Amino acid sequence: MKLAHLFFGDTPDVKWRLCSQMGIRYAVAKLAPELTGKKTIADFETLKTARQVFADHGFELIALEGDQMDMMRIKLGLPGREKDMEEYCRMLSNMGELGITTLCYNFMPTGWFRTAKDVRERGGALVTGFSTWAGRQLPLTQYGEVYAERMWENYEWFVSQAVPVAEEAGVRMGLHPDDPPVSTLQGIARIFTCPDDIRRMLALSDSPSHGLTFCQGTYVTMGAPVADLVREWKDRIFFVHQRDVAGTAEDFHETFHDNGPTDMPAMMKVYRDVGFDGIIRSDHVPTMAGEDNSSPSYGMNGTLFGVGYLKGIMDTLKINY
Secondary structure, eight states, rough: OOOEEEEEESSOOOOHHHHHHHHHOOEEEEOHHHHSSSSTTTTTHHHHHHHHHHHHTTTEEEESOSSSOOOHHHHHHHHTHHHHHHHHHHHHHHHTTOOOOOOEEEOOOOOOOOOEEEOOOOOGGGEEEEEEHHHSSSOOTOOOBBHHHHHHHHHHHHHHHHHHHHHHHHHHEEOOOOOOOSEEEEEEEEEOOSHHHHHHHHHHHHOOEEEEEEHHHHHHHHHHOOOHHHHTTTTEEEEEOOOOOETTTEEEEOOTSSHHHSSSHHHHHHHHHHOSEEEEEEOOOOOOOTOOOOSSTTOOOHHHHHHHHHHHHHHHHTOOO
């Protein structure tokens, strides 16, 4: 497995030094223009330069994660999506040429979403949470109501356009499930909220470039049998996000890696036993003492804990990372 960290932007800071000190060698990055102040990575030189910055600081940039450009017209099927898709495909080609071979992407117009970002966890640490009741009080977006059938049409078009380019480039595209996995948020349907949705998605293409980011915490939130799903989809999982939650999709909060309902060592053993050799990273962590809550789920103190916890399990199970 390749133990990695998610970097927002390509400007080195103390987090880069801490990751190096923790023994992280692999980088996953979100390089959207609003984070970097540069052109989109559909521009070859922009992505090449970013990759070199990571290399200069001891990291191999092996994956990209999240929306690297504005994808709203693609996700909602709006006029102009063809132009945006051309840009997206240039990004995929650039990734392949530069040896960045994994992309974690999502198809959530309303994005990763929480209704609370200051829920108290162990020792007063702060975590994020979601309440369906609170979500229902939110207004519609400017796009009004968008139903599941339309979202599926949009996604199928996206797959038909992106996957052949990704396959030619040697890039593996791993879909992140909808988080939270609820059917509708602010009037827009979310179509990847249960294992059957994912099975339908996988059936759209048998390309080696069409697979999953297995966000373990999201599947726990679904109430799904996570170990069984890993065994079922072992050949389609490209990337694993390790985190845990307490509650259900209707009402949950995140936890420390060692303080949720999931047997984390047992799950790591499942990944090992099915032969998973892709990317794995510690995901959403609590904001801990001594730091503000300006980056909920991505505080560095919690990351230090999460990475150390996962490394301990991996060492015990003799998993190379």
